[in-house]
Amino acid sequence: MLNTIDTSFDSCIKCTVCTTRCPVAEVNPDYPGPKQAGPDGERLRIKNPALYDEALQHCTNCKRCEVACPSGVHVGTVIQLAKARHGGFKKGPREFILSHTDMMGSLSTPAAPVVNIATQLKPVKKLLDKVFGIDQRQTLPKYTHQTFRRWFQQQKAQQNRFDRKISFFHGCFTNYNDPTVGKHLVAVLNAMNIGVTLLKKEKCCGVPLIANGFFDKARKNAELNMGQFADSLADSECVLATEPSCAMTLRDEYPEVLHVDNHAIKERILFASAFITREFAKGNKPDMTPVNLRVAYHSPCHLIKQGGVIHTMELLNSIPGLEVIMLDQKCCGMSGTYGFKKENYQTSQNIGQGVFDQIEALNVDYVVTDCESCKMQIEMNTAHKVLHPLTLMAQSLA
Amino acid sequence: MNYDVIVIGGGLAGLTGAIRCAEAGLKTVVISAGESALAFASGAIDVFGIEQDNSFVECPFAAIRHLPSTHPYQKVGAASLQQGLTFFTEQMAAAGIQLSNFGQQNHGRLTALGAIRPAWLSQEGADSLPLLAPAEGIRRVAIINIAGFRDFQPALMAAGMKRHPGFSEAEFILADIKTATLNINTRNAYELRSLELARTLKRDLFSQPNGINILSSALQKAAGNADLVVIPSVLAVEGGNELIRQLETLTGLRICEVATLPPSLPGMRMASALKQRFRQLGGMFLEGDQVLCGCFAENRLSSVKTRLNPDMPISASHFILATGSFFSQGLASDRHHLSEPVFGLDVDAPDSRDQWSDHRFMDGKPHNLSHFGINTSEQLNPYRNGQKIHNLYCAGAVLNGFNPVQEASSGGVAIGTGWFAANRIIATMPQAEETC
Numbered sequence: 001m002l003n004t005i006d007t008s009f010d011s012c013i014k015c016t017v018c019t020t021r022c023p024v025a026e027v028n029p030d031y032p033g034p035k036q037a038g039p040d041g042e043r044l045r046i047k048n049p050a051l052y053d054e055a056l057q058h059c060t061n062c063k064r065c066e067v068a069c070p071s072g073v074h075v076g077t078v079i080q081l082a083k084a085r086h087g088g089f090k091k092g093p094r095e096f097i098l099s100h101t102d103m104m105g106s107l108s109t110p111a112a113p114v115v116n117i118a119t120q121l122k123p124v125k126k127l128l129d130k131v132f133g134i135d136q137r138q139t140l141p142k143y144t145h146q147t148f149r150r151w152f153q154q155q156k157a158q159q160n161r162f163d164r165k166i167s168f169f170h171g172c173f174t175n176y177n178d179p180t181v182g183k184h185l186v187a188v189l190n191a192m193n194i195g196v197t198l199l200k201k202e203k204c205c206g207v208p209l210i211a212n213g214f215f216d217k218a219r220k221n222a223e224l225n226m227g228q229f230a231d232s233l234a235d236s237e238c239v240l241a242t243e244p245s246c247a248m249t250l251r252d253e254y255p256e257v258l259h260v261d262n263h264a265i266k267e268r269i270l271f272a273s274a275f276i277t278r279e280f281a282k283g284n285k286p287d288m289t290p291v292n293l294r295v296a297y298h299s300p301c302h303l304i305k306q307g308g309v310i311h312t313m314e315l316l317n318s319i320p321g322l323e324v325i326m327l328d329q330k331c332c333g334m335s336g337t338y339g340f341k342k343e344n345y346q347t348s349q350n351i352g353q354g355v356f357d358q359i360e361a362l363n364v365d366y367v368v369t370d371c372e373s374c375k376m377q378i379e380m381n382t383a384h385k386v387l388h389p390l391t392l393m394a395q396s397l398a
Numbered sequence: 399m400n401y402d403v404i405v406i407g408g409g410l411a412g413l414t415g416a417i418r419c420a421e422a423g424l425k426t427v428v429i430s431a432g433e434s435a436l437a438f439a440s441g442a443i444d445v446f447g448i449e450q451d452n453s454f455v456e457c458p459f460a461a462i463r464h465l466p467s468t469h470p471y472q473k474v475g476a477a478s479l480q481q482g483l484t485f486f487t488e489q490m491a492a493a494g495i496q497l498s499n500f501g502q503q504n505h506g507r508l509t510a511l512g513a514i515r516p517a518w519l520s521q522e523g524a525d526s527l528p529l530l531a532p533a534e535g536i537r538r539v540a541i542i543n544i545a546g547f548r549d550f551q552p553a554l555m556a557a558g559m560k561r562h563p564g565f566s567e568a569e570f571i572l573a574d575i576k577t578a579t580l581n582i583n584t585r586n587a588y589e590l591r592s593l594e595l596a597r598t599l600k601r602d603l604f605s606q607p608n609g610i611n612i613l614s615s616a617l618q619k620a621a622g623n624a625d626l627v628v629i630p631s632v633l634a635v636e637g638g639n640e641l642i643r644q645l646e647t648l649t650g651l652r653i654c655e656v657a658t659l660p661p662s663l664p665g666m667r668m669a670s671a672l673k674q675r676f677r678q679l680g681g682m683f684l685e686g687d688q689v690l691c692g693c694f695a696e697n698r699l700s701s702v703k704t705r706l707n708p709d710m711p712i713s714a715s716h717f718i719l720a721t722g723s724f725f726s727q728g729l730a731s732d733r734h735h736l737s738e739p740v741f742g743l744d745v746d747a748p749d750s751r752d753q754w755s756d757h758r759f760m761d762g763k764p765h766n767l768s769h770f771g772i773n774t775s776e777q778l779n780p781y782r783n784g785q786k787i788h789n790l791y792c793a794g795a796v797l798n799g800f801n802p803v804q805e806a807s808s809g810g811v812a813i814g815t816g817w818f819a820a821n822r823i824i825a826t827m828p829q830a831e832e833t834c
């Protein structure tokens with residue numbers, strides 16, 4: 001029996017480095033931090049599952065603990081799996097609404113103008129706050145009237161003209177909330193003589209489902225997506241994602257957290273900047289005109305985790321005229337659906353303060369980040385507009 | 399992707415070298431698998447403190463001239479070592495941490511066990527004592543803890559200090575400050591560790607306008623008329639040194655903070671200051687990725703592959719390997735061999751296990767293992783299958799020929815070799831601006 005238990009967490013040498021880096025432990029004393037919640041707690045939980053600590057719910061799965069651990073312990077994943085085994089999630093209507101991003105999107109987009117106005121109204125926000133516990137101080141993301149997929153229908157013929165093709169996993173936000181980044185990806189790749197196709201069907205990557213405890217649903221989505229990838233990779237080079245959390249989930253969380261095997265195609269699922277800079281290295285670089293702006297770059301947690309910051313920085317540095325200042329790598333505190341929950345609002349703000357302060361102290365034209373959730377948080381809490389790196393690159397295309 | 403310099407390992411050695419390269423205008427990236435040993439270190443810099451016969455070294459820069467030629471200090475040279483340490487002191491000051499020294503001489507720093515260790519640079523909050531007469535002018539020592547903090551034992555520290563002849567006659571006042579006195583609310587046992595305490599104090603005490611006064615009067619009351627007040631370093635990570643200075647002004651006492659069991663706040667402070675400085679100078683710090691191997695051609699390293707981006711090698715014209723010792727996995731061992739796991743560089747180690755192991759776990763002698771490491775040329779270039787790699791330099795604890803703990807030299811070796819490697823690179827790069 002013993003040998004079926006994964007004890008890799010025991011390579012922990014109890015150095016506490018992970019806890020020094022946990023943004024939640026830094027501001028919320030109710031959370032014991034990754035060392036205790038992860039490898040320490042796991043020893044107890046193996047003995048007796050009842051020794052599960054409810055405080056684990058505070059973990060946002062940002063993975064900063066894993067990035068810092070000098071012993072290679074998958075601290076964040078150990079915690080997610082413990083939560084999953086225990087079923088220690090509150091899964092009320094709010095969790096359902098926040099996490100089923102694709103379902104909510106397909107319900108909301110047809111009525112986007114009405115939904116958008118409604119969700120910005122004070123009484124509605126109050127109601128959402130009271131009934132569901134979605135904090136009224138948060139600005140809810142708007143829905144787009146025309147989904148990215150609908151817009152893409154008109155691009156199909158154009159895309160078929162390219163010899164080279166990639167598949168684009170657009171994710172929920174680009175499809176239902178704001179298609180801008182998707183459109184810019186198409187523009188950038190086309191300028192590099194690469195066409196874009198979509199998967200016949202795609203489901204939410206699963207990141208909000210994992211965070212809210214809907215593991216079975218997340219696994220179902222993962223299996224469907226994997227099937228789609230296998231099909232699409234028959235006539236496209238790779239699958240690209242523009243959202244760091246989607247890319248991390250498709251590449252790393254599928255096998256590690258959801259136990260969905262992806263090893264045969266993992267190396268062909270890429271974060272967009274990684275693919276683009278690889279093309280640059282091969283000499284496939286579009287003509288670019290100067291974009292004379294000074295911007296601050298914020299690195300999203302899930303991009304740090306997958307080693308993608310180097311690619312986005314390479315992409316930004318290749319844009320002529322652009323001055324890029326890299327912010328100290330702190331968490332913005334939003335963590336997808338986390339910051340929307342009433343009980344997390346203050347924690348989320350306190351975590352993000354370090355980022356907001358840095359931005360306000362710099363005199364920049366824009367903030368740049370790859371993640372839509374970071375973008376929301378920064379726009380709500382600073383006076384700055386936030387752009388995706390691909391938006392700047394699209395702007396620079398001659 | 400192409401860089402001027404890739405530094406592998408983001409500890410004291412790697413970051414010192416990286417900051418120097420970035421400052422000279424080189425496009426520099428640091429790839430570091432995780433937090434370095436700095437999170438556990440005292441936050442002071444030892445240069446060379448203990449001779450073979452266990453006597454303390456008063457003047458480290460003079461003493462290193464007598465070291466064997468294989469010692470990293472002989473390759474770097476005393477002049478370059480001093481320049482490196484001056485550079486390091488300036489960089490830390492630019493990041494807000496003032497380091498002090500006693501000129502050419504070592505000073506003594508107190509440890510949490512009451513020992514006096516020779517160091518050359520200390521943070522302001524850690525009171526530097528004269529090395530050979532540490533008790534000068536000190537008749538009463540107050541050792542004060544925050545009640546419930548388990549990683550610091552005043553009685554243990556006092557017992558350690560009393561073993562020193564200068565302190566054997568001193569009077570020791572041992573006291574606790576209650577958390578209630580400080581209005582801090584520690585509900586969970588885990589909140590009574592160094593970092594958590596600092597966070598709690600920040601939230602519950604220092605956020606109040608008179609917070610520091612509450613602490614200073616508590617300290618005053620506990621310490622009485624002590625000539626030296628020792629407290630564990632739990633008050634603050636950032637700005638911790640300034641806080642001690644403010645407390646000294648408010649109380650009129652001489653206060654010394656000592657690093658505790660990990661995490662060590664003065665060490666963390668130093669690590670974040672170095673990273674911040676590197677980024678300010680335009681460097682890129684990539685944490686959580688690990689260099690797996692390199693591509694070599696004609697005795698040069700052309701690119702490295704990392705765990706997270708195995709299909710996208712990163713190339714550079716120069717490289718610094720600063721991956722630390724066994725603890726940081728810069729060196730590896732199995733039952734029969736010692737090796738360098740990233741590039742398979744030649745490691746200077748005896749063939750027979752008997753020569754690097756001891757039958758007794760602790761026999762009071764320096765452990766042989768810490769003497770081993772990568773064998774390098776005079777310029778710190780390593781060898782691979784006997785061939786010198788010209789554009790790769792090694793720095794810090796990964797090097798052979800020194801015994802960091804026994805000699806009390808780890809910080810100085812890390813800074814000196816990191817600085818030296820960076821300067822070798824700058825000298826060969828036409829685009830580097832000469833600023834030094």
Ligand SMILES: Cc1cc2nc3c(=O)[nH]c(=O)nc-3n(C[C@H](O)[C@H](O)[C@H](O)COP(=O)(O)OP(=O)(O)OC[C@H]3O[C@@H](n4cnc5c(N)ncnc54)[C@H](O)[C@@H]3O)c2cc1C
Nearest residue numbers: 407409410411431435439440444689722726794795809812
């Ligand atoms: C408990 C303790 C107390 C100390 N106290 C003092 C003191 O009082 N005074 C003093 O002067 N010094 C002290 N030191 C030593 C000092 O802090 C440094 O550890 C030492 O100088 C070595 O630094 P380094 O940069 O060579 O290596 P390290 O600090 O060990 O850093 C090596 C880095 O390389 C990374 N790495 C390893 N392999 C790879 C790879 N393949 N790819 C990418 N990254 C990799 C590691 O993750 C690590 O971050 C102390 C150390 C410890 C552990």
Ligand code: SF4
Nearest residue numbers: 012013015016018069
């Ligand atoms: S950083 Fe890694 S080794 Fe250190 S306590 Fe955390 S999990 Fe354990």
Ligand code: SF4
Nearest residue numbers: 022059060062063065
């Ligand atoms: S994943 Fe993030 S929030 Fe969770 S324990 Fe790790 S660092 Fe903390």
